[in-house]
Amino acid sequence: MPGYLQIVGRITAVTLVDTNLMVPVPFLVRRRFRETTDTVTLEMVPQQSQDRIDFSPGQFNMLYAFGIGEVPISISGDPARPETLMHTIRAVGAVSSALVRMKQGAMVGVRGAFGKGWPLHEACGKDVVLIGGGIGLAPLRPVIHHLLNNRKAFEGVTLLCGARTPRDIIFRRHLKRWQRRTDFQVEATVDAAGATWLGHVGVVTRLVAHLDSHPSNTIAMVCGPEVMMRFAVWELLQWGLAPDRIFLSLERNMKCGTGVCGHCQFGPVFVCTEGPVVSFECIEPWFHRREV
Amino acid sequence: MDETYTIRIDEFQKLIEGLHRRGYQCIGPVLRQGVVTYDELATSELLPLGIADRQSPGCYRLEKAPLPAVFGAHPGPVSWKTFLWPDFVPIFDALLTADGFEIRSAAVPFEKYAFIGVRPCDLHAIETLDLVFHKKPGSAIDYTGRRKTLLVVAINCTSAADTCFCEAMGTGPEALSGYDLCLTELPDPVDHRFLTTVGSAEGLNLVGELKTESVTLSDLQKVRGLLSDTVKKMAGKLDIADLKDLLYGLLDHPHWSEIAEHCLACGNCTMVCPTCFCTTVADTTDLAGRQAKRYRRWDSCFNLSFSYLHGGYVRSSIAARYRHFVIHKLATWVDQFGRPGCVGCGRCITWCPAGIDITAVVGTIRQMSGASGTKKEHGYVLDQ
Amino acid sequence: MSSINEILAGHRFFRGVDPIFLRILNECAAMVDFEAGEIIFRQGHDAKRFYGLDRGRVALELHTPGNGTVVIETLGPGDIFGSSWLFPPYNYEWDARAVQDTRAVAFNAECLRDICEADHDLGYDLMKRFAGIMRNRLQMARLQCLDIYRLSDGSRL
DSSP states (O other), X not given: OTTOOOOTTOOOOOOOOSOOTTSOEEEEEEEEEEEETTEEEEEEEESSGGGOOOOOTXXXXXXXXXXXXXXXXXXXXXXXXXXXXXXXXXXXXXXXXXXXXXXXXXXXXXXXXXXXXXXXXXXXXXXXXXXXXXGGHHHHHHHHHHHHHTGGGSSOEEEEEEESSGGGOSOXXXXXXXXXXXXXXXXXXXXXXXXXXXSEESXXXXXXXXXXXXXXXXXXXXXXXXXXXXXXXHHHHHHTOOGGGEEEEOOOOOSSSSSSSOTTEETTEETTTTOBEEEHHHHHHHHTOTTO | OXXXXXXXXXXXXXXXXXXXXXXXXXXXXXXXXXXXXXXXXXXXXXXXXXXXEEEETXXXXXXXXSSOOSSOSOOOSOOTHHHHSXXXXXXXXXXXXXXXXXXXXXXXXXXXXXXXXXXXXXXXXXXXXXXXXXXXXXXXXXHHXXXXXXXXXXXXXXXXXXXXXXXXXXXXXXXXXXXXXXXXXXXXXXXXXXXXEEOSHHHHHHHHTSOOBOOOHHHHHHHHHHHHHHHHHTTXXXXXXXXXXXXXXXXXXXXXXXXXXXXXXXXHHHHHOSSOOOEEEEEEEXXXXXXXXXXXXXXXXXXXXXXEETTEETTOSHHHHHHHHHHIIIIIHHHHHSSOSOOOOOXXXXXXXXXXXXXXXXXXXXXXXXXXXXXXXXXXXXXX | OOOHHHHHHHOTTTTTOOHHHHHHHHTTEEXXXXXXXXEEXXXXXXXXEEEEEEESOXXXXXXXXXXXXXXXXXXXXXXXEOGGGGXXXXXXXXXEEESSOEEEEEEEHHHHHHHHHHOHXXXXXXXXXXXXXXXXXXXXXXXXXXXXXXXXXXXXX
């Protein structure tokens, strides 16, 4: 009969598992840092120590606030120190506002670590350019920890970070420390500032043209509002960087975090399992499309 | 395997009893509230004898069948996903405690189902869902458990509704594999019988308890003829050659907006579609706020809130949501899972209150884009 | 210390300019140094000079009643500023202040205008470059105006 579909690789082996990935694990807030008026970093530890979460930079967890719901938040701590779990959260909705209000000792439900992280292996031996806008700096901080913990494996390391005003910059203490290093170039810029600000003023994408490294041996990791990423990608392409050397961290609505609820699709990409980090080459046909 | 026998209708009750003895809950077609739906089949008497259907865009009617078939009605509004990936599944309970809260994972029941009368399109649908979930067993524990014990009695289609297009999708009208038993009904007032092909050891076991006869050549020829006629009836409904790339190149086609003027975004299509798997989570608390429960619920990409992001919605227009449904089903699904998500069952056509026909939509788009080509520059497609 | 010619030849804005044109431009140019904190020009003053930055950082800013000084853009090596020399009535639109010790090549605006009028080829080349700068500045200003960091926090426009 014409046109019968060959069932390629019929699933005959069905694996039964014990762990239900939809059930959160309890964590306790150990410390709380206020980053800006609406952003807080929570440092948490698992209630049971064997529940600690090992993660790679760029991955996220689903954080559960009792009775309210869940929200996907990138992990913002040091991957070499997984005994504590850090998340930097901005209050934008019901769940995130509840998380931002949590005090020391509060309990948070955690599911994760989910997703595909930043391309650490590909970055070896190359110049690494990190571009972070606003809270987009949070998913990049684990990469920065990794790069600095393994400094010799990489060539030049540059961070371009942007925020609305100096008061909106997160990780200020870290930035000051990083700026003091001679093996890490940090350029901070804001959209507007007062005269006491000695850094750059202007959109973060403008700093791309001033980069020292050469595009042929550079890899870029970009994270921030989608509009900012769009312009940053444009600038990087103008600068001469190849599309498969530009990596973005995408965002979409997530309910399960594991690729079964269907909400996070960006074209064919399930942002929660094939992202959130994707190469620009992969997402290029969809990135500029409206309402996909 | 692949041995074929003839079984008479009287043996059906024994088949169901045999399944019950093995601990299976039998699910099959039953007549309820004016539709042929799938529900518990306690006895063979519940099968809808002599019922046929007439389906067309936005229309479903039952009528008396010319011959006393029990599988005379084509896919109705309910598909097998209702049992394998049900709506409203408890995930956990949480109770406020002194330290914070305690989470109790909800027990996951693994019903042992025997599906009676699985059409080839629906069989492909189940296997399509397998492809969606098999790499994520930790998020689909209940699906995996039910799937492991599932017994399938398939039924070949010797007729097609006007909305069927399994022929175009390569999913029917004959089941080729993936079943424990496969029946082809030969309804006859005097000699109502089924050609029964065995597909597994369990199937062979079941058939061993029934009275069987060998298959006659004339029956085989009759069945081949019926299947061939069914194929012919559905010919040309949809051309799936290069469909994925065609659709990828036509994301900005104005026809999506034209359709959107009719689409109500009611989501019926996603509810009746046997491969739609999207779900959401619902968090509830008691009035005192001391106990919280979380459920998994079916969701639909036609819901505005489905794509909520940053205080707004990524797909706020109906055109975008309709486009997403079609593009996912026929194009991105291929990149995600290796085959289209559509199995040609025609349910979405029948149950759309606006009578939107996915085969007509794609056909129109294909036709309208025929003259104009698509150019690629930097990976961006410039649409005409 | 590099000569003006060397600086211009390596400067991003002047990259690819015909060496003969560069020599002509040289006639209008002088090297200038500013100390950190020094005011270079003020809003409303005659736009007598146009600058190509070689070293340091310059802030373009505005004084506002109530909010004090607001910096709207900083410029670094390879940038140009003081482009009001192109447009009558030739007045600076912003304040410019050296944030760090800064060295720049300063062009006499009147001299430049005369040269461009006399040699339209040179004038056209310069205009094309300025058009590019204006476009980038416009794009940047629009992004700043969009307030992209606020857009993603759920607040409505």
